[in-house]
Amino acid sequence: MSRYLILLPAPEAEWADLPPEEHEKGMRSHVQFHEDLEAGGHTLVTAGPLEPSERATSMRPGADGQALVTDGPFSETAEQVVGFYLVDSEDEADLRDVCQRFAARGEHIEFRRMAE
Secondary structure (H helix, E strand, O other): OEEEEEEEEEOHHHHHOOOHHHHHHHHHHHHHHHHHHHHOOOEEEEEEEOOOHHHOEEEEEOOOOOEEEEEOOOOOOOOEEEEEEEEEEOOHHHHHHHHHHHHHOOOOOEEEEOOO
16 A cells, blocks of 8 residues: 655635635535546545745754744745645555546646655
8 A cells, every 4th residue: 555645736816806606616626536546446535725924934954953944835836735635555556537527627636656
């Protein structure tokens, strides 16, 4: 059994401004994704949205041996990770197919197998 992290990058500002119909379409896509995972025998370990990047905190080594703590946002990119899925699967090929169908419905995802 392998574990996969499926990241959901999106442009936060644009997402917040979408009309309700687009949010509902997205929710239907996620429900279908859950159903496809179950039908393929994949186990959804956990999933969820993340708070906006402006509420994130970065912690890194500082020059004085202490942690340097900075409030977000940090990245100059248009997209931030807004949510994730953690999935256990014995069939990577099928899981990739499920993810490709999810992406084809308008979702941008990053598919990553966790190192063992």
